[in-house]
Amino acid sequence: MSEEDRLRIVPLGGVGEIGKNMMALEYGEDMLLIDAGLMFPETDMLGIDIVIPDISYVTQQAERLRAIILTHGHEDHIGALPYVLSKVEAPVYGTKLTLGLAEVKLREHHLQDRVQMRTIQPRDVLTLGPFSVEFFHVCHSIPDTVGLAITTPVGLVVHSGDFKFDPHPMDGQLTDFAKLQELGERGVLLLLSDSTNAELPGFTPSEKRVGETLDRVFSAAPGRVIVATFASNVSRVQQVIGTAQRYGRRVGFVGRSMVKNMRMASQLGYLGIGPDELLTPEEMNGLPDERVVIVCTGSQGEPTSALARMAMGEERHITLRRGDTVILSAEPIPGNEELINHTIDNLFRAGADVHYHLLSDVHVSGHGSQEDQRLMLNLTRPRYFVPIHGEYRHLVLHSRLAQQSGIPDQNIFVVESGQALELSAEACRLGERVAASHVLVDGLGVGDVGHVVLRDRHQLARDGFLVAIVALDMDSGEILVEPEILSRGFVYMRDSERLIELAREQVWQALEHVGPRSAVSAKIKDALGELCYQQTGRRPIILPVVMEV
């Protein structure tokens, strides 16, 4: 494989992890980016708002970037776009709804005027440098999702996007079986395919299955129906609106992101009702209960979401009452179960009847299960296979399916983000590793919180801190005033007078036997650390401050 005519595939996120999907495709002097997603922080990323990919690999060679291609409008595929576009310039390609949702994000960052957005449709073919990119429709939990067939100088690369083979999609648009089969006949060098549901047997059920549950619940509901789902699950909201219309109910939205996204989806014609037809909060309360449907955020129990606020009796416009019916139309994302359970408990306490995933078919996934994945493999019949979009175990399980489909073990590459692959028409091998770790966004800071700050936050979260301040006479070294002890998150200070007194004594003692002035701080720190542990079994962060006055 010569250096010049190799294709490089560089996963920068979303491989071996969930979310922040991003991948670079390179050939010669040209580079494409596929998706620019964010992920939500893991539990141990304390205080972090969102997590985006490290794009230093891209910014270092920004002049090679020809385009950013978006497969669909979910956060984990478009959420990092503002951060990427504030560093590099490139036109952004996507379907109408995808770009609509991307624009909502860019507006929040005041970037909408600086970016070229180019709308594509399934079956469109774009020429971008040495690449010819053909879009094909796939079913997912949001309309207008596409996969990519990229003709490169070394062969055809198929990127599945997020997909499932829904036999009865809400918008009537099937995954493009014909195109996939045609690609398979043309000859696929490499398939990159969605691994998210590699743990689940069978086919993922049709979105239609949720419609049956909605029908059953709506037909029995005596009062208001409140449906919580993801603010980006446009397909689900379409279904709720359709069901509401059949039962003579009108629909309003609650929750910032839901209102914003659905206003846009409605304007673009995806919801089947115009923005003017949506209920205002006043109308939600003014209409008879049996004519009202409220669609809101909070299906993951997020404490500040509309549903959690309703459950706690803290939502400004909506007060729950007996007779209300709540549907949590989602499944828990791992890590959110406890918050969701608390919300469900509070909804029951408020008197509502609650339908959730353990009791009813209130949700189906937008990702294909094992049989969908197998079908994708068998339609495209790739020479090489790389499982993407999943955590490590999903990649392993997906690779087992590929083996069962007849792809030789040595042609399957289970890699993680940052591990480049190099392809020629005859070979595929591991390339170099590039930087592809997490960039943590905390408030206004992008990447300024790292290992040290997080480690301190962990210790602070567990045991708090204690600061001891001593003022010494610069010349004599004498202590000028009683040492000051401050603490938060360690013990309840008002009830801890004795401990504080002991701490002061430790400081005095440490200073009594003082050797060189520079050793004073370390001595105080050790003495106080030991005292705290011995008295409480806790290890707060200890900061001694010696001021020479």
Added chain:
Amino acid sequence: MSEEDRLRIVPLGGVGEIGKNMMALEYGEDMLLIDAGLMFPETDMLGIDIVIPDISYVTQQAERLRAIILTHGHEDHIGALPYVLSKVEAPVYGTKLTLGLAEVKLREHHLQDRVQMRTIQPRDVLTLGPFSVEFFHVCHSIPDTVGLAITTPVGLVVHSGDFKFDPHPMDGQLTDFAKLQELGERGVLLLLSDSTNAELPGFTPSEKRVGETLDRVFSAAPGRVIVATFASNVSRVQQVIGTAQRYGRRVGFVGRSMVKNMRMASQLGYLGIGPDELLTPEEMNGLPDERVVIVCTGSQGEPTSALARMAMGEERHITLRRGDTVILSAEPIPGNEELINHTIDNLFRAGADVHYHLLSDVHVSGHGSQEDQRLMLNLTRPRYFVPIHGEYRHLVLHSRLAQQSGIPDQNIFVVESGQALELSAEACRLGERVAASHVLVDGLGVGDVGHVVLRDRHQLARDGFLVAIVALDMDSGEILVEPEILSRGFVYMRDSERLIELAREQVWQALEHVGPRSAVSAKIKDALGELCYQQTGRRPIILPVVMEV
């Protein structure tokens, strides 16, 4: 209902919440306690080790306490025993294994010699003051579990314990159908029944179902088999040992609590092998791989558990390798999914083959599902029903089953911990509310961490803290040295020189326009809070210290 001849039932934990099960039964001058469990902290209880019931209600009338009765040996039923017995005195009744596990706990607190432990057997009848307590066997995920039939002056109260109707229990001991039916015929005034699995349809499968999976996995495993489960799931460990013996493998334990509990279970004769037959760590590594089974802690992905350490390559004795087979023989407890997923990913990365709940029948619950609950209701046919052992939604769903079984709505009481119930032979009504909240144990502190400390820990976890120290001349009010700025968990200090400089300037400015000396601190705090938010979008805890020297 006269004050004297009423029976009081006071749930002190485990009703409307999972864990820390504890309930008081009172009549006249006598009180019984049923169970004394702990719960593990919820995610937002930062830094907390365990959570125990508030027993102030019991300690205030300690002289009335006749006995503590334990239904079985799980942490959520016996874990608070050392804390309770350090405050009140009473004999403890339980089956052999239950008391064995309780003794392990008491030893840790050096209380074993101060407590009277009295072993009972199913069908035993105890007279305790006005109560006659009959024990009956129920199936659960630990042998020697009992329910209670308590004859009181007002009628018969049945407490199910944690139960399921396993048709094929490991130890051959069925739940005591005959006794339950007899109780039903005798006439049950009140049933208190386990609600944990009220969300799940059907009967909970037999523990035997796991045996089939173990057989399948053991017969195909090329090397070592590593099984992670709860340290208290004695039934599961019994099965693993039985399977190991059939496949000519020997068994060793790894993980502190597993080793301790199983040594005791082995000594008492529950494991079918003596303590001497267990593999030492050296033997685990010395024997051929295909003769070794390791049973360990870590089925919930706990970061310091044996399995998580193995997955990270940090376990002292066991280093994973290709050919190892790992079984996570448990289901995720809500809140632990993320940790479990990380562990599974790391196990796959280490080259092991991993079997877990999404892929195989590696676990069945020890709690009955809806049909078990229904059967309990229909065998005992109680006049009044109170769902216990479950979070609020479980209680609501269990109460719906009771309604379906013909118990009138007004005879069903969905209450939460602390809500007393008063019964006569003819009536049941809500009594007073008593203190029954959480007592948080953090290190050596029992109950000293409360709302204020937790709130501070939350803020510290999210945004850290910043301390500004100024030394003023006591007389002139002049600043004596450059203000000192300290911070942790807020920004990375080494990269934040400019921010620290700005903070110092704010302090100078605040002091320049100083009014009364007492207002200086508040002024500095406001100025720095604003600076931090404006520069970083974060809100650290700000502590100004003004020292007058």
